[in-house]
Amino acid sequence: MPDPLSNLPGYALRRAANAMMADLTERLAPIGLRIIDASLILLVAGRRDRTSSDIGRMLDIQRANMVPLLNRLEASGLIARVPLDKKKMAIVLTPAGDAMLAQVRAITNQFEEDLIARIPEPHRPHFMPALHALWSAPAE
Amino acid sequence: MPDPLSNLPGYALRRAANAMMADLTERLAPIGLRIIDASLILLVAGRRDRTSSDIGRMLDIQRANMVPLLNRLEASGLIARVPLDKKKMAIVLTPAGDAMLAQVRAITNQFEEDLIARIPEPHRPHFMPALHALWSAPAE
DNA sequence: CCTTAATGCTATTGACCATAGCAATTCATA
DNA sequence: TATGAATTGCTATGGTCAATAGCATTAAGG
Known part of the structure; x- marks a missing residue:
């Protein structure tokens, strides 16, 4: 190069x-999913207490930008908004969402496996620690 | 987590x-630069033969999307378009661009140094090889 | 109680990328 | 050398994604 x-x-x-x-x-x-959709589905899997704001904080997405994302997944019938109280809405998987979750898991598991496999063996154990070091200490 | x-x-x-x-x-x-600006400046530094299409191929930017980028850098007085023949235009640094190049190099050198420093020593030598493996063999 | 913070949302903007298309020029090769 | 194919630089457009400001409502804490 x-x-x-x-x-x-x-x-x-x-x-x-x-x-x-x-x-x-x-x-x-x-x-029919994007990366962000799959991430969200994995994040709410098996839970009925994650709010839009929670998810936004975890994925580093502003509250405002969660709205169209959730609208789309709701329109696809994969998630539903369930009131937790008069203000908070829990994002939960619908039955269709649960079915989709299985496919998401199959695809992402294979993907992560292939990803790791591409890294030559001697470097492999050092990859995640290095990434986490960069991610957790972004600025000083 | x-x-x-x-x-x-x-x-x-x-x-x-x-x-x-x-x-x-x-x-x-x-x-006053974005990452893409700095990348381009580093790429044309010391050369008078890199065309817009060349740069686009190296940075994975479509030809069409090079236009506004080059227009902006040209308007800032950092680069100039110099005809190579009746069709090709070489992208070259102006004197102001050369002065900016020095600052870009100072910033990026420090940046890369700090980046590496964040990775715990034992993992450090494995980082670049792992990344290149992922980059060079993206799909199979 | 009452101020403060949080939630979900609207609306808007800008950066960035992809596609299609076009006129002009260069190239490759028959 | 002539001609079809490829390349170049560009216009125009649309879509995705993130950032900001603002708002009404509700929850929490002093």
Whole structure:
């Protein structure tokens, strides 16, 4: 690689993440979901107490931007909004959502397995710790 | 982290990349550049033969989307379009662009150094090889 | 009780990426 | 060398995604 960017860790990180996202996007397309949809489904699986704000905080999505996302999943019949009190709404999976969850799990499990398999064996055990170090200590 | 996503390599990769990008974006803000601007400047530094299409291919940006990017950098006085023949235009740094290049290099060098420093020492040598493996073999 | 914070939402904006199409030029090869 | 194919730089457009400001309602805490 003769270009001056390939050797920069930041650049390589960005490219690796992009390649990974493109791959996962393709794998989720057959079941009509985007990455963000699948993430949300995995996050509310088996729970009836996660609010829109909760999910937004976990996925780093502003409350305002949760609305169209939830609207779409609700229109697809995958989730439902269930009042927890007069203000909070729990996001729960519908039966169709539960069925979809199984497919999401199958796809993501295979995906993560393939992802790890691409990393040469000696580097493999160091991958997650390194990522978590970057993620947890983003700014100083 | 009690959430079911943190342990997924793909998710961790995405989050680490996002944190990295946010950090770099902040560091470049004082000199009025975005990440994509800085990447382009580093890519054309010291050359007078890189065309818009070349750069687009290297950065994975469609030709059509190069136009507003180049227009902005040209309006800022950092780059110029120099005809190579009746069709091709070389993207070159102006004197102001060269001055900016020095600042870009200072910022990105420090940034990459800090990035690596965040990774615990034992994992460090494995980081770039792992990323390149993911980047170079995105789909199979 | 009453101020403060949180929730879910509307509306808007901008960055970014993808696609289709076009005129002009270069190229490849027959 | 002539001609069809590919390339270049561009316009125009639409879609996704994130960020901001603002609002009415409700919950929590001093």
